[in-house]
Amino acid sequence: MTQLPPALRELQDEIKSYADEFGLDTFPVVFETVDYRHMCEIAAYGGFPVRYPHWRFGMEYDHMLKSHTYGLSKIYELVINTNPCYAYLLEGNSFVDQKLVMAHVYGHCDFFKNNYFFSHTDRRMIDGMANNAARVRRYMDRQGVSNVETFVDTCLSVDNLIDPWLPFRRKESRRAAEPAAAEAEAEPSGPEPGRLHNTRSYLEGYINPPELLAAQKAKKKQADEAQKRKNPPHPERDVLGFLMQYAPLEAWEADVLGIIREEAYYFLPQMQTKIMNEGWATYWHSRIMTTRALRDDELIDYADAASGVTAMGPGQLNPYKLGVELYRHIEDRWNTGRFGKEYDECTSLSQRAAWDKKLGLGRQKLYEVRRMHNDVTFLDEFFTEDFCREQKFFTYKENRRTGRLEIEGREFSKIKQQILQQLSNFGQPFIYVVDANYLNRSELLLGHRHEGVDLKMDYARDTLRNVERIWRRPVSILTVLDDKPKRIRFDGAEISMSDEPAAFRV
Amino acid sequence: MISRIEQDHSRFREIIRGKIRQNLRKYISRGDMVAPKGQGTVAIPMPQINIPRFVHGDNSGQGVGQGDGEPGDPVGGSGKDGQGGAGKAGEQEGGKALEVEVTLEELAQIMGEELGLPNIQPKGTHSLETRKDRYVGLRNTGPESLRNFKATYKRALRRQVAMGSYDPARPVIVPIREDRRYRSWRTDPRPQTNAVIIYMMDVSGSMGDEQKEIVRIESFWIDTWLRSQYKGLESRYIIHDATARVVERDVFFRTRESGGTMISSAYKLCAELIDAEFNPEQWNIYAFHFSDGDNWSVDDTATCIQLVKHQLLPRCNQFGYGQVESPYGSGQFIKDLRSAFAKNIALVTSEIKSKDDIMDSIREFLKGGR
Numbered sequence: 001m002t003q004l005p006p007a008l009r010e011l012q013d014e015i016k017s018y019a020d021e022f023g024l025d026t027f028p029v030v031f032e033t034v035d036y037r038h039m040c041e042i043a044a045y046g047g048f049p050v051r052y053p054h055w056r057f058g059m060e061y062d063h064m065l066k067s068h069t070y071g072l073s074k075i076y077e078l079v080i081n082t083n084p085c086y087a088y089l090l091e092g093n094s095f096v097d098q099k100l101v102m103a104h105v106y107g108h109c110d111f112f113k114n115n116y117f118f119s120h121t122d123r124r125m126i127d128g129m130a131n132n133a134a135r136v137r138r139y140m141d142r143q144g145v146s147n148v149e150t151f152v153d154t155c156l157s158v159d160n161l162i163d164p165w166l167p168f169r170r171k172e173s174r175r176a177a178e179p180a181a182a183e184a185e186a187e188p189s190g191p192e193p194g195r196l197h198n199t200r201s202y203l204e205g206y207i208n209p210p211e212l213l214a215a216q217k218a219k220k221k222q223a224d225e226a227q228k229r230k231n232p233p234h235p236e237r238d239v240l241g242f243l244m245q246y247a248p249l250e251a252w253e254a255d256v257l258g259i260i261r262e263e264a265y266y267f268l269p270q271m272q273t274k275i276m277n278e279g280w281a282t283y284w285h286s287r288i289m290t291t292r293a294l295r296d297d298e299l300i301d302y303a304d305a306a307s308g309v310t311a312m313g314p315g316q317l318n319p320y321k322l323g324v325e326l327y328r329h330i331e332d333r334w335n336t337g338r339f340g341k342e343y344d345e346c347t348s349l350s351q352r353a354a355w356d357k358k359l360g361l362g363r364q365k366l367y368e369v370r371r372m373h374n375d376v377t378f379l380d381e382f383f384t385e386d387f388c389r390e391q392k393f394f395t396y397k398e399n400r401r402t403g404r405l406e407i408e409g410r411e412f413s414k415i416k417q418q419i420l421q422q423l424s425n426f427g428q429p430f431i432y433v434v435d436a437n438y439l440n441r442s443e444l445l446l447g448h449r450h451e452g453v454d455l456k457m458d459y460a461r462d463t464l465r466n467v468e469r470i471w472r473r474p475v476s477i478l479t480v481l482d483d484k485p486k487r488i489r490f491d492g493a494e495i496s497m498s499d500e501p502a503a504f505r506v
Numbered sequence: 507m508i509s510r511i512e513q514d515h516s517r518f519r520e521i522i523r524g525k526i527r528q529n530l531r532k533y534i535s536r537g538d539m540v541a542p543k544g545q546g547t548v549a550i551p552m553p554q555i556n557i558p559r560f561v562h563g564d565n566s567g568q569g570v571g572q573g574d575g576e577p578g579d580p581v582g583g584s585g586k587d588g589q590g591g592a593g594k595a596g597e598q599e600g601g602k603a604l605e606v607e608v609t610l611e612e613l614a615q616i617m618g619e620e621l622g623l624p625n626i627q628p629k630g631t632h633s634l635e636t637r638k639d640r641y642v643g644l645r646n647t648g649p650e651s652l653r654n655f656k657a658t659y660k661r662a663l664r665r666q667v668a669m670g671s672y673d674p675a676r677p678v679i680v681p682i683r684e685d686r687r688y689r690s691w692r693t694d695p696r697p698q699t700n701a702v703i704i705y706m707m708d709v710s711g712s713m714g715d716e717q718k719e720i721v722r723i724e725s726f727w728i729d730t731w732l733r734s735q736y737k738g739l740e741s742r743y744i745i746h747d748a749t750a751r752v753v754e755r756d757v758f759f760r761t762r763e764s765g766g767t768m769i770s771s772a773y774k775l776c777a778e779l780i781d782a783e784f785n786p787e788q789w790n791i792y793a794f795h796f797s798d799g800d801n802w803s804v805d806d807t808a809t810c811i812q813l814v815k816h817q818l819l820p821r822c823n824q825f826g827y828g829q830v831e832s833p834y835g836s837g838q839f840i841k842d843l844r845s846a847f848a849k850n851i852a853l854v855t856s857e858i859k860s861k862d863d864i865m866d867s868i869r870e871f872l873k874g875g876r
Contacts (some may be wrong), residue, residue: 296668297664299667391572406574463558
């Protein structure tokens with residue numbers, strides 16, 4: 001570990017004092033300067049230089065190094081969600097850049113520490129990753145590099161099939177499970193199945209004939225039994241966890257699958273809060289730089305760098321830009337009181353424009369938002385029509401005739417819907433384990449909850465093959481293709497597709 | 507100790523080259539190897555392996571953007587290149603291969619590194635040195651004609667802000683002597699040598715479009731490499747079926763003739779061309795011949811071998827024969843050449859079965875550094 005040069009150490013103390021002054025609540029931050037090769041290396045490993053060996057890290061490295069060499073992109077900073085928080089600075093960056101990066105890092109670190117969605121992550125993940133790597137290496141020694149690597153590839157094929165809410169449900173469901181189990185033993189106390197409501201007791205025998213009630217009861221009991229035997233009892237989104245628990249894997253395979261699952265859950269909140277996280281860091285580097293840290297002669301270089309960060313390519317949403325603008329908008333709204341029933345119901349444009357209740361609640365609101373929200377709820381709650389208009393959002397569409405992307409319109413509801421759809425489940429399809437004993441042949445049935453976009457078919461087929469490799473029995477998935485419900489099945493030899501009566505719903 | 511990333515990196519490259527993990531090859535997205543873009547630059551796709559996952563398909567070209575414009579206005583870029591990308595919160599999976607744009611010079615350098623090609627030792631005493639100036643940076647002094655406006659402006663603006671004489675309401679920037687920045691240059695000496703590549707291609711009926719595509723890509727790379735080694739590289743193109751003729755570059759790659767194949771006709775023409783235009787004393791001559799290896803007769807093959815032995819090899823730095831696999835050809839010719847010139851290093855043969863073999867084949871051709 002290299003010692004930070006004295007100039008940068010002083011700078012860190014300075015920036016830290018500003019962060020404290022603004023009330024940012026961070027883990028201790030450890031800065032390190034690294035050269036660009038090293039930076040690409042760490043970035044390729046997702047911030048952890050101690051990951052298990054795998055070619056995809058080499059691929060990331062290759063791309064980043066080439067992009068850097070050809071001047072396509074440059075990694076300014078890298079910060080990981082641990083306690084203490086490790087952050088890497090690029091050696092040879094100008095002093096102003098380092099200043100900006102440090103301020104940015106403190107923003108991220110505050111977010112890691114305080115956002116609810118990060119609360120379940122392991123803050124000592126460096127150790128966790130190193131342990132995982134050591135175990136994978138050991139398996140490679142025993143089983144052969146190629147065998148382990150092939151299995152890792154297979155598992156990576158399903159590493160996006162996790163349940164974002166699982167980390168938060170775990171505690172509660174465990175608590176709830178215990179009394180529920182005791183209750184299940186007792187006779188269910190609900191209304192008798194099939195009994196119709198009847199206020200006239202003399203008609204009881206006609207309205208609710210006893211033999212019918214008995215038949216209904218037996219039927220329900222049977223259904224309950226079947227439900228109890230069913231695995232999983234309800235469609236399960238944590239496909240990785242399910243496979244780990246029920247697939248016929250060898251010990252080392254189950255462990256490797258577990259490692260991939262653990263790391264997937266660790267990185268999950270970063271995907272869930274991309275816009276918020278980057279926006280928050282951008283908001284703070286801009287606030288700290290422009291009101292405190294910046295010296296006069298650094299202004300131009302700062303402006304240059306900062307505008308690069310929030311630059312918006314055509315037809316793209318830059319999470320830095322969208323995030324920071326939204327935070328600023330919120331701060332302004334809560335400072336001036338532009339929220340609540342009164343403001344919403346005001347129809348006079350001039351009144352709305354001049355609205356100022358001098359509440360000064362902006363900062364407080366910002367901290368609340370960064371604690372409670374993720375990207376979806378953040379956009380859903382605060383992406384208002386005013387904001388949409390001010391920021392000139394539009395929807396675009398491909399013109400079938402020319403193949404060009406063209407602006408379609410600026411209708412607020414459509415824009416918002418589109419953005420939320422892109423963000424929901426961090427852009428991944430919703431896939432469930434439906435039945436582990438499908439057709440009573442211990443085949444695996446997956447279900448794709450169709451939300452308007454079809455699966456990419458060639459990928460889906462190959463993914464099915466990989467799932468089959470893990471499950472070792474035929475695997476099917478219910479999905480929708482061109483508005484027709486379909487079932488795709490891989491039986492170990494070939495892929496087949498058949499029509500289904502109805503689309504999969506949860 | 508080799509660092510961890512180096513191990514992962516070399517493993518990735520081995521997969522890309524198809525040395526290990528053949529089952530991953532189908533996920534490699536490579537695209538066309540080179541696509542010209544603008545002046546003197548090309549886009550080379552960076553190879554990428556996409557692990558299949560359940561992901562959303564193409565969302566039929568919809569998305570949200572930000573900025574000015576009326577409905578119906580194009581969103582940035584032009585045509586399909588626009589590829590807006592849906593601005594997904596996560597990484598965009600799949601899609602096309604990443605591309606970087608590089609100049610041809612850089613490309614040759616990359617290729618040299620990738621393939622481990624030796625620099626070529628030019629032959630002949632006839633080498634002149636020329637100089638080439640390149641603008642590489644900035645300096646504080648220089649002629650006014652080379653003043654860099656943007657850098658000067660930035661310096662002046664910075665100074666005025668620092669001095670407090672900058673008025674945002676009236677943003678007038680007056681550069682003074684110290685603010686001025688000028689472009690500076692570096693002079694690179696370059697040895698001048700003369701080189702010519704003579705490409706020959708079999709265009710008989712059995713060479714299909716796919717085979718020609720391979721020849722096109724391969725000759726592009728050979729061209730690029732040799733161009734980086736020689737200044738003023740000439741090229742000549744010869745096509746042949748039963749007879750041979752010298753053609754323009756465009757014609758070379760587009761023509762589809764039919765009929766029989768007499769390779770000797772091309773070799774004869776090549777020898778004549780060298781006699782007429784390129785004195786071997788002064789020129790570095792490279793000849794490459796691409797064919798599917800199906801010659802008309804054994805007699806003609808014998809003639810070819812004689813021609814190569816007595817006419818071509820003594821005059822060329824290198825004679826390369828690349829055999830493209832085609833469904834019709836017998837592929838006999840390469841075996842005949844190999845048995846006749848087993849020990850001669852100036853003759854290089856290479857079999858190219860598919861596009862994936864092009865890189866290996868180029869390395870085969872150029873590794874000699876002749």
